[in-house]
Every structure is written in C-alpha cells, then in structure tokens.
Amino acid sequence: MQFSSILLSEAVESFSSLPGIGKKTALRLVLHLLDEEPNMTENMAAKLVKMRQNIKHCQRCFNISDNDICQICSSAKRDKSLVCVVRNIKDIIAIEETGHFFGVYHVLGNLISPIDGIGPEDIRIAELVSRVDSKEIKEIIMAISPSIEGETTIFYISKKLSHSDVSISTIARGVSFGGELEYADEITLGRSIISRVKYER
C-alpha cells in the first residue's frame, strides 16, 4: 500500500506494528483520527505514554498496578491466606469478572516450556515459594490452563512446596457450561468422569 504522505504512512506503520492490526485496519484507524479533533489523538497518545512510563508491577503478586502494592493485595476485603496462581494479568481480569474469588493472586508471568527455553527460574516461582514460607498463605489454587506447559508448571510448583503444609488445588477441569459432550476432547471428557461430583438430591 503506497501513500502520497510520509506523515500518513508513518502513522499507519505505527498502528500496524501492533499485533492483529494489518495495513488496512491501521489506515482505517488513522483516517478516524483525522476525522476527529486533534486533541483526541493527543489525549490518546498521552494516555498510552503515561501508562507505559508509570505502570508498575505489584511487589507482592506481580499484578499490574499504579502503586507498589496493587488494589487487590491492599484491599481489606480480600482473604490474604488464599492465593490464586495465574499465568498473566489477563487471567486475573477473567477471574475477577466471575465475581467468585475473594483471595489474592500470584502472577507467574509465563509457564515452564523447555521447548521455548522457558525454565522454572524464568517465571516467578521463587517469589511464590517465599510468599508461602512467610506462613501467611493457607491455600493455593492453581488457575493454570490445562496444557503440557500448564501441567509441568503445576507439578514443578507442587514439588517446590512439598516442604510446606499449604493446601494446593487446581481449578476444576470439565465440560464447559453449555458445552456438548460430543465436541469435548477425550482428555477433558475423561477427566470430567474421573473428577465426577456427587449429585446432591
């Protein structure tokens, strides 16, 4: 795609450097900015830069935070003895949306994946172990997606915590709500039978 303006072409290039934004979409976004008042673009740019320069990671749970300790960790309403271990902050947002969790989090940052060169020391396992060793934590819920990397990570963490008497659970694996049995893969379906739940009548 060729443009008769270098300014335009640089702006399109910027947007299309973002994941999932192609040249056509980038052009559409730039033309939208041109249709709007200049201060709309200036505000947007200022907010992105401010966010990138000032955002921190919570020193306790490594969630994204405006302060040294995030809103969740500093809330008096949250149970500090219950920790949900997640891969990244997208998982925190998803779990918060459910409204079913009232503990705090621990963000690993990634999962162990030897194939991608990600070892246990590359993710925040040592930090989790030291949080457990501080004796504040009673239960850990592993909210890690079921995959080879996820299972490896859970197994490694559980070994690392074998000296402690903290209780470890994983989120339930099973057929999705509204999911059809015939479309569930055999591992999910197999586990949902093994982990069957007593029907209360």
Add this chain to the structure above:
Amino acid sequence: MQFSSILLSEAVESFSSLPGIGKKTALRLVLHLLDEEPNMTENMAAKLVKMRQNIKHCQRCFNISDNDICQICSSAKRDKSLVCVVRNIKDIIAIEETGHFFGVYHVLGNLISPIDGIGPEDIRIAELVSRVDSKEIKEIIMAISPSIEGETTIFYISKKLSHSDVSISTIARGVSFGGELEYADEITLGRSIISRVKYER
C-alpha cells in the same frame, strides 16, 4: 471489564474509542505495549500526534498531503488534464494500487445524502467546478461507488458542469473479475448487459 489499575484502564479506554476495537482487543494491544520497550509506545504516540498536527489537505485535489500541494498533483509524470473524482482518500489509495491511472484526483469528502443531511454545498463540488473552469481539465472520471448517494452525486456534478465541454465518464459497472453470475445482484447484472463490451476476435 474491571482493572486494578487506573493507568491500564485509561489506556484500554483510549484504544477502544477507535472504531472496530473492542475492550478485549484494546487490552491485548495495551499488554503488547507493556511487553515491549517503553520507547516503542513513545515512538508510536509521537508519530500519531505529529501526523495529526501536521497533515494537510492538498489545496488542489484535497488529498491528504505533507505539503500544500500533494505528491500526485506536483508530479510531472501525471496528466493534469485527466481528473478522477473520488469520495475519499481511501479510494485514491485503492486506485493507485491498480497502477492503471496516470491522471490526478479530486476528493469530494463525501457523497450527497439528504437523509444524512449532506447537501451539495457540504462536499467539494464548487472546488471541482472552479478547477474545470480554469480550463486545465479535459476529462473527468467519476470513480464513485454505485449507490443512491453515488448516483445522485454524479448526476448533480454532471448538471453543474453542463456549461463546460469537459468529457465525463464513470468507472465501468459490472460483474467482478472471478465473480459468479448467480451471486451478482440484479442491478449490477442488468447494467453489465446494457453496458456490454464488444468481444474482439
């Protein structure tokens, strides 16, 4: 979607104010910026602001331009007597991509649409008439998409230019290359029969 960071939430808000970008996509883009170096965000922001503040419209054809006269209008290789009339700069980019047009352009900015309150005086028809009156132009190609608004605009412009001897054509309407006849709408198919082209053998 709720975030534990105001900075994050403002950045997501900014991205999702763009057309076609929802909250989930906006979050994905912001998390990408967080994964990259801060200067990536700063560069992007600077380029968008620079573009928005400095971009001009070509004083001749109203294409987007870095200077008072755009690259196309100021090129010695382009035929200034042949003007292609388009709705917006996206159309210019599409036509330039074909590599089949060597004249110059005139950007109307919109099409006449009484239902949306857009009259002939809201689009750049007067400017086109004065370009024609300056006697430089021999032929006008209306590259306007076939719709009620497009046909109205073409009709209005042709009336406004009836005093001049400039030749006016429209781009050919017909079945797309590779298009199946059975899927073509009846107006397109009807026109493609009326405007049939002699087969050279």
